[in-house]
Amino acid sequence: NAIVEDTQLIFPLQVGPLANTQDGILDVNPLAAISKNLSSSNIRPLEWGQLNFLHTTDTHGWLPGHLMEPSYSADWGDYISFIRHMRQRADEKGVDILIIDTGDKHDGNGLSDATLPPGYLSQDIFKMADIDLLTLGNHELYRAEIAKQEFDVIAQHYAEKYLVANVDIILDNGTIVPMGRKYRHFQTKNLQLNIMSFGFLYDFFQNAPNTIVTSVVDTVQQDWFQDLLRSREFDIDIFVLVTHIPVRDFPELEVIVNEIRKYYLDTPIQIFGAHTHVRDFTIFDDKAYAIESGRFLETVGWVSVKGLNKTEKDTSIEPLGENQVNSTYNVTRKYIDFNRDSLMFHSNTTSDQFVIPAGAKVSELIHEARELLNLTELYGCIPDSYYTTRAKYPSSQSIFTLIVDKILPLLKSPIEAISARFDNPRMIIVNTGSVRFDLFKGPFTKDTGFLISPFKNDWSFIPDMPVSLAVKLLPILNQDTRTLAELGLHFDQNKQKCHDYYNTIGYSHLGVPTDLHDCELYYNQFMHHDNDEGNDNDGGIDLEMIFEWSKIIPRKFLYTLVSTYRMLSKKSQLSVGYVTIDDFGTEGDDTMHTPLPYYHLPNAVQSIQNFSFEEISRFLEGQKLNYKKVESEIETKAEDEEEPTIDVIFYSFITPFLLSALEELEVREQYADKIQFYGGKSLIGLLQEFVEGGWKFDYCE
Ligand SMILES: Nc1ccn([C@@H]2O[C@H](COP(=O)(O)O)[C@@H](O)[C@H]2O)c(=O)n1
Numbered sequence: 001n002a003i004v005e006d007t008q009l010i011f012p013l014q015v016g017p018l019a020n021t022q023d024g025i026l027d028v029n030p031l032a033a034i035s036k037n038l039s040s041s042n043i044r045p046l047e048w049g050q051l052n053f054l055h056t057t058d059t060h061g062w063l064p065g066h067l068m069e070p071s072y073s074a075d076w077g078d079y080i081s082f083i084r085h086m087r088q089r090a091d092e093k094g095v096d097i098l099i100i101d102t103g104d105k106h107d108g109n110g111l112s113d114a115t116l117p118p119g120y121l122s123q124d125i126f127k128m129a130d131i132d133l134l135t136l137g138n139h140e141l142y143r144a145e146i147a148k149q150e151f152d153v154i155a156q157h158y159a160e161k162y163l164v165a166n167v168d169i170i171l172d173n174g175t176i177v178p179m180g181r182k183y184r185h186f187q188t189k190n191l192q193l194n195i196m197s198f199g200f201l202y203d204f205f206q207n208a209p210n211t212i213v214t215s216v217v218d219t220v221q222q223d224w225f226q227d228l229l230r231s232r233e234f235d236i237d238i239f240v241l242v243t244h245i246p247v248r249d250f251p252e253l254e255v256i257v258n259e260i261r262k263y264y265l266d267t268p269i270q271i272f273g274a275h276t277h278v279r280d281f282t283i284f285d286d287k288a289y290a291i292e293s294g295r296f297l298e299t300v301g302w303v304s305v306k307g308l309n310k311t312e313k314d315t316s317i318e319p320l321g322e323n324q325v326n327s328t329y330n331v332t333r334k335y336i337d338f339n340r341d342s343l344m345f346h347s348n349t350t351s352d353q354f355v356i357p358a359g360a361k362v363s364e365l366i367h368e369a370r371e372l373l374n375l376t377e378l379y380g381c382i383p384d385s386y387y388t389t390r391a392k393y394p395s396s397q398s399i400f401t402l403i404v405d406k407i408l409p410l411l412k413s414p415i416e417a418i419s420a421r422f423d424n425p426r427m428i429i430v431n432t433g434s435v436r437f438d439l440f441k442g443p444f445t446k447d448t449g450f451l452i453s454p455f456k457n458d459w460s461f462i463p464d465m466p467v468s469l470a471v472k473l474l475p476i477l478n479q480d481t482r483t484l485a486e487l488g489l490h491f492d493q494n495k496q497k498c499h500d501y502y503n504t505i506g507y508s509h510l511g512v513p514t515d516l517h518d519c520e521l522y523y524n525q526f527m528h529h530d531n532d533e534g535n536d537n538d539g540g541i542d543l544e545m546i547f548e549w550s551k552i553i554p555r556k557f558l559y560t561l562v563s564t565y566r567m568l569s570k571k572s573q574l575s576v577g578y579v580t581i582d583d584f585g586t587e588g589d590d591t592m593h594t595p596l597p598y599y600h601l602p603n604a605v606q607s608i609q610n611f612s613f614e615e616i617s618r619f620l621e622g623q624k625l626n627y628k629k630v631e632s633e634i635e636t637k638a639e640d641e642e643e644p645t646i647d648v649i650f651y652s653f654i655t656p657f658l659l660s661a662l663e664e665l666e667v668r669e670q671y672a673d674k675i676q677f678y679g680g681k682s683l684i685g686l687l688q689e690f691v692e693g694g695w696k697f698d699y700c701e
Pocket of ligand 1 (some may be wrong): 455
């Protein structure tokens with residue numbers, strides 16, 4: 001695509017004199033100003049402390065905001081305005097505020113992914129935000145050129161503010177250098193609080209060959225970390241960890257906190273987490289807390305801290321104001337819906353005051369970049385919405401049912417010898433994590449494809465695998481961790497088992513990020529899980545009561561209670577959105593909503609073609625069995641019958657997982673060498689082909 005490639009020549013975009021300005025205020029994104037169904041009367045205010053934080057994470061390129069969802073319709077320019085106002089408020093109050101981002105800036109939006117290389121425009125737009133502490137995510141490391149871009153553009157721009165202790169990059173000349181600084185010690189502007197900050201990435205293993213990820217366990221034993229903690233060289237009022245690590249269920253954060261606690265028994269630790277795309281807040285001890293602030297720029301996390309004591313050596317601190325003094329340590333958190341109404345409410349600004357020129361300029365750049373990339377080009381119209389976790393799979397509203405039934409069958413290899421096999425029996429396996437977002441009824445533009453599945457993944461295949469073997473693959477990839485929860489009365493007893501399971505097998509890294517919380521049956525998931533098909537927006541649940549129940553009732557029983565309670569409760573008048581229950585309770589969301597439904601998804605789904613139902617049903621029996629039963633019960637074919645074979649096609653991304661599955665089946669040696677390149681369009685291309693073939697309309701209703 002020439003336009004896409006041309007972007008290399010013309011960026012940085014030059015913004016002309018601001019158009020449509022009213023007193024220097026520019027509204028370039030008309031949808032950003034829409035506040036349908038939004039009402040500030042439902043917004044809960046933020047509580048300020050001595051030290052306050054704004055947190056974004058897993059933005060995945062959504063800098064233009066959500067053009068079809070008013071609740072999340074602000075854009076990165078608005079965030080820049082918001083930051084400015086919140087810094088000013090902090091100054092007025094004589095307290096401090098730090099702006100944090102914890103990574104994953106690629107893969108999820110045309111703005112970041114429609115350029116060559118991906119991120120070519122979006123990284124320059126991202127870095128216009130005045131961020132105090134940031135780290136990278138796994139999506140900055142999947143591809144070598146993106147890792148290099150992250151190092152060249154983001155790490156260099158933010159310099160000492162860009163922290164990551166456990167990732168190195170191998171430069172073109174072969175030198176190995178850290179991706180960012182390992183730590184930052186500094187004092188805050190107003191209260192001169194001493195901050196010690198570290199950046200960490202979870203134990204990620206699918207990184208590009210020009211990068212090295214060291215496990216968290218090993219990193220905290222390294223001399224620099226141990227010496228720094230042991231030496232007590234720095235005054236430290238609070239540790240601030242900026243991490244791309246989930247705040248629940250993953251073991252890494254506990255490892256870091258435990259190591260710090262060996263030397264600093266009760267110095268506050270505030271952690272910013274990431275990766276699983278949820279709103280969550282967890283308690284490690286009475287002075288160590290962690291927040292995760294959702295995904296896709298739907299959420300800005302807020303944390304405030306009171307009761308910080310200056311370290312003894314420092315005498316420069318001014319006496320704290322009335323609201324700031326608190327002998328006991330106190331932390332609050334909020335999840336802000338990313339729309340202008342919420343941002344104006346919290347920054348105490350009117351629509352005339354909110355947009356500052358620097359914010360307007362960034363909104364304009366986003367708008368121009370979208371135009372340049374033709375992201376609004378219409379390919380067709382979607383007649384109904386199809387959902388990822390909001391609909392049960394399989395069902396008529398599930399995007400995965402659409403993919404399995406209609407999209408994957410379009411896959412063709414561009415290689416002649418392989419495309420000749422098109423009518424042979426074939427099975428196409430795709431990981432559900434490769435689908436990032438819901439497909440909403442309405443226009444399908446060039447951008448939509450990137451929102452749904454941004455990855456340019458290749459396809460691989462194993463030709464002619466015996467069907468009885470091929471049908472065992474998906475059940476293994478989908479090993480159901482929830483069966484582990486059934487093993488004991490309370491899940492916590494199985495937590496270690498669950499972590500061991502994840503860490504050794506890792507299949508869960510194939511599924512949608514939110515399902516990584518299977519280890520704890522994440523509250524929101526069972527709260528919103530319905531037994532019927534489709535969406536059920538019942539509201540009116542007494543969240544406080546459920547929170548109390550959760551302390552005494554095993555979660556599997558709680559699930560039944562919640563389902564029953566939901567059925568009995570009244571319809572709510574609130575708009576649908578996030579309803580979060582975290583370790584602090586039920587008041588975290590700044591805007592009260594009726595909860596969205598949530599359904600667990602398998603790690604992977606498969607589409608089978610050119611194979612008769614009768615023939616396959618005999619061999620598919622094993623699919624319904626859980627992992628434990630696979631080994632013993634799959635031998636269904638008669639001894640003397642010639643076994644049918646099938647081509648097994650899969651996203652190359654899942655190759656390591658497929659190899660593990662083959663290993664579990666004790667046939668890895670036999671089949672690893674048979675894996676071949678298949679080629680063909682990735683999901684984004686197939687989806688576009690389908691839309692243009694079946695849903696090509698010149699206008700949308
Ligand atoms: N080329 C790729 C890269 C990633 N995925 C999927 O994304 C998941 C990771 O995304 P997070 O936002 O959770 O970091 C990964 O587990 C895969 O499911 C992919 O399909 N192709």
